[in-house]
Amino acid sequence: MPLTYLLHLTDLHLPPPGETVYGTDTALRLDAVLADIAARHGPGKDMPAPEFAVITGDLTRDGEPAAYARLRAALERLPCPTHLMLGNHDIRENFRAAFPEAPVDPNGFVQQAVMSSAGLCLLLDTLNQGHSDGRLCEQRLGWLAAQLAGSGDTPVLLFMHHPPMAVGIAGMDEIGLKDADALWSVLAPHRARIRHIFHGHLHRPIAGSWHGIPVFSLRGSAFDVALDLAPPPRKLSVEASKTPCYAVLRFTEDSIVAHTRALLPT
Ligand SMILES: [Fe+2]
Structure with missing residues (x-):
């Protein structure tokens, strides 16, 4: 396996032009991330060229068509x-209208398998439209099971918006993935070749494991969720982003390292 780099961005929460999110212009923060990547990654620059980037969801503030159009233009810089x-x-329909070339599974969910030099990347769609929690229904899990069954011994990297495990932040755990047990039942027979899970949703730096699978997430570019481990009931607390960031994922045959690159707030 050659040395491989991927980029992980998450939770952009991009609003339509001229609007803000919780009083913050998240577009400026995304700008900072994209400018840093463009300046630092590639031939002749500080960092190697990434094979590709994955953005693990919450692309927009509320799924507005104008926000997706804005995102499409912004991503040309990558x-x-x-x-x-x-x-x-x-909003799945608005996303698909703005990005008609984005692959979907046979049921119209925004799921795809992307082969990388580091393994087969399976990008899951956990959106439970109209709700904040995440779902992986039978159709979506059926697609995942088929991808796993058809990929032999290939190492697998999973990407998903909602993490599969609770983290102790009551307000986030309430809106976590509701089908984690069903997900595990699909993954368990293939556990030995599932190298890592990368997720979003939490707006916090996260490292740990779930059923022994390493798990990683990062703050993202928009705003932070407060570290509040008090027992429920607990309201979710959002803070202005201290440092918009992205991650550089480094893969070798026997190692995975996730570097977080934090930028000055804008
Ligand atoms: Fe988010």
Whole structure:
């Protein structure tokens, strides 16, 4: 396996032009991330060219067509192919209208399998439209099971918006993935070749494991969720983003390292 780099961005929460999110112009923060990537990654620059970037959902503030159009223009600055995923703040139909070339599964969910030098990347659609929690229904899990069954011994990297495990932040766990047990039952027979899970949704730096599978997430570019581990009931607390960031994922045959690149707030 050659040395491979991928980029992980998440939770952009991009609003329509001229609007803000929780009083913050998240477009400026996304700008900072995209400018840094464009300046630093590629031939002759500080960092190697990434094979591709994955954005793990919450692309827009509330799924507005004008926000998707704005995102499409912004992403032209990225120096590599980019694979977009949906989060609970997205609207599937509006996304598909703005990005008609984005692959979908046979049931219209925004799921795809992308082969990389580091393994087969399976990008899941956990959007439960109209709700904040995440779902992986039978149709979506059926697609995942077929991808796993048809990929032999190939190493697998999973990308999803909602994490599969609770994290102890009551307000986020309430809107977590509701079908985690069903997901595990699909993954368990293939556990040995599932190298890592990368997710979004939490707006926090996260490292840990779930059923022994390493898990990683990052703050993202928009705003932060407060670290509040008090027992429920607990309201979700959002903070202005201290440092918009993205991650550089480095893969070798026997290692995975996730570097977070944090930028000055704008
Ligand atoms: Fe988010």
